[in-house]
Amino acid sequence: MKYQGSCHCGKIAYEVEAQIESLLECNCSLCSRRGYLLFFVPKEQIQLTTPASDMSTYTFNKHVIKHHFCPTCGCAPLGFGSDSKGKEMAAVNARCIPDLNLNQFKINHYDGKAV
Template identity: 35%
Template sequence: MGIWSGSCHCGAVRFRVEGDIEELTRCDCSLCRRRGALMAKVHESGLVIEAGEDNLALYQWNTGVARHYFCRTCGIYPFHRKRSAPDSYGVNVGCLEDFDPSQVEAPYRQADGVSMTVKGQGRPEWTGPRED
């Protein structure tokens, strides 16, 4: 099990992640495509906000279930409350000190975010990762 310190760019938001990071994901939904972060899934019990919770702004879209946070000062996305796993966060591993993504065995998993978007023919529920 690892413990990592995390922060936004300006340092207003600081948090700690405790647990195992075994898989990293990228997502191709319209938000993640723009955000470009490599993410780890962390259970809510393993994410502790140490400073700056009131400096987090909330962005919600699509079904409004996921809660995407970003720093009001520097705009960096540190983590979001997941829609596909509501008891977990997606954490931007680029915000973690001394975390080397190359140490995670699989390079990363491509999450199928596009088809989770409800508009048009999108599916309303997560049905699992993309196969390719």
């Protein structure tokens, strides 16, 4: 399935190809504040339809994940990082895909606070 996501004001928009089976809710210091509900795809399955330079970037802890957010409206629709094998991945915030009915997915809880 292809999904269209964006920040609230539309400065960051993307199209993502994904088979979403479940969503991840993490309790780390950032995810809990932002309220992310995430799914993950290889980076090549997500296409920004707005300039990457319009995104602001936040990193913390080991600074290996780039948490992108919109400098205008503050929404955080996606992030980029690598999985344990070094493959480039995108973490997509399902809350920024308006057509997605979030209630249909199983939510897996990840204990990021403990990591």
